[in-house]
Amino acid sequence: MTVSNALARRTGMPILEAGHVWLAGAGPGDPGLLTLDAFAGLQQADVVVHDALVDQRVLALAGEQAWFEFAGKRGGKPSATQADISQRLVALAHEGRRVLRLKGGDPFVFGRGGEEAMTLAAAGVPFRVIPGVTxxxxxxxxxxxxxxxxxxxxxxxxxxxxxxxxxxxxxxxxxxxxxxxxxxxxxxxxxxxxxxxxxxxxxxxxxxxxxxxxxxxxxxxxxxxxxxxxxxxxxxxxxxxxxxxxxxxxxxxxxxxxxxxxxxxxxxxx
Ligand SMILES: C[S@@+](CC[C@H](N)C(=O)[O-])C[C@H]1O[C@@H](n2cnc3c(N)ncnc32)[C@H](O)[C@@H]1O
Structure with missing residues (x-):
């Protein structure tokens, strides 16, 4: 159990288990608009896979153990395809990571979260969806x-x-x-x-x-x-x-x- 998992158990936060993915909304920018469940995910995640529109102030709330993977479009550079991103989530879960997939706003509003959820479901990866302020x-x-x-x-x-x-x-x-x-x-x-x-x-x-x-x-x-x-x-x-x-x-x-x-x-x- 990681330190952050232990903290979650003590404080009654929902637990992000090893090998699970949380597909969470980061809201529009202001960290004050983040849900407490998304915050719990940030605190516990081993890896945060995020889009370009996720605010740096939100990412700064991640636990010290977390590393970040960028999965968006930036500066005209070639970006990962949607299939690549979905498969990366499956691979990280299969490695036993605690995965937070963080998307701007709400993951199911114009965010392609539905496609990622379907890939996770098809691969048998346990996941949950946390809404965000769209x-x-x-x-x-x-x-x-x-x-x-x-x-x-x-x-x-x-x-x-x-x-x-x-x-x-x-x-x-x-x-x-x-x-x-x-x-x-x-x-x-x-x-x-x-x-x-x-x-x-x-x-x-x-x-x-x-x-x-x-x-x-x-x-x-x-x-x-x-x-x-x-x-x-x-x-x-x-x-x-x-x-x-x-x-x-x-x-x-x-x-x-x-x-x-x-x-x-x-x-x-x-
Ligand atoms: C790919 S969609 C993602 C929408 C996101 N899933 C949501 O629920 O807000 C990106 C679009 O969301 C809108 N958007 C995202 N963040 C915004 C912000 N902070 N202010 C205004 N529009 C924003 C813009 O129209 C942007 O082109």
Missing amino acids: AGLAALTAASIPATLRGVNRAVIFAAGHGAEENFDWGPIARAGQPIVLYMVMHNLKQIADALMAAGLPPQTPAAIVASAATPRERLLVATLETVAAQARTNNFEPPAIVAIGEIVEFRGRLLGVTPSTRDDTKDKS
Whole structure:
């Protein structure tokens, strides 16, 4: 038993056993948004296999015994394929390691966690999944935008913006009349905004971008569907970012106690 395992048994933390994998969400950045179970995994893991978007402040919570393996894309360098990463998790478990697979946000929201879990299940590796605060919700909260408001919306649509080049049909999403929270959208923002407007969403629909939510680099831009892509370019908004579209964006002003506005507005918190 490692020192950290002994500590876990004493404190009642869940135990990360040798040969097991925990597939955990690291949240959007701020370590305060980590679950206690993910923290327990960090404390006990022999190896932490993490993506690029996992914040360094979260990784710093790992126990002294832990080593780190990077499994993401960085700086245009060739990255491991999804199959390589999944197989690496299986191999580490078969070596009897305590494995923490740490992914930004929630592992099952646009994170390919489902594929990794299926590979682990097929290989007979014991694993559990620990949810995390997904960037879409963290970004709304960071911008003081409520995800749902009684009488305003009864659904929230989470969508991936990299579907544009695949001829994804944005019509049903535009016509749903519910707020849309877009991930991985910065490269296709103009095409997607155009597609939503072509499908009937009014150009004046409020829109906000929250970049690097819950990190010291957090930035916010409030615009309209018609202007958001140009504003993002002018103000050099970069990924990772969430774009929220819909009436809920207007309520930000009320939460902040100022008059709601659809004017283009940027705020850099760095
Ligand atoms: C591959 S997806 C991973 C999503 C993650 N599994 C989740 O639940 O948040 C990466 C996208 O998540 C969003 N994202 C992740 N971290 C973010 C952050 N701190 N601020 C804003 N957006 C973020 C961006 O849209 C980014 O392109």
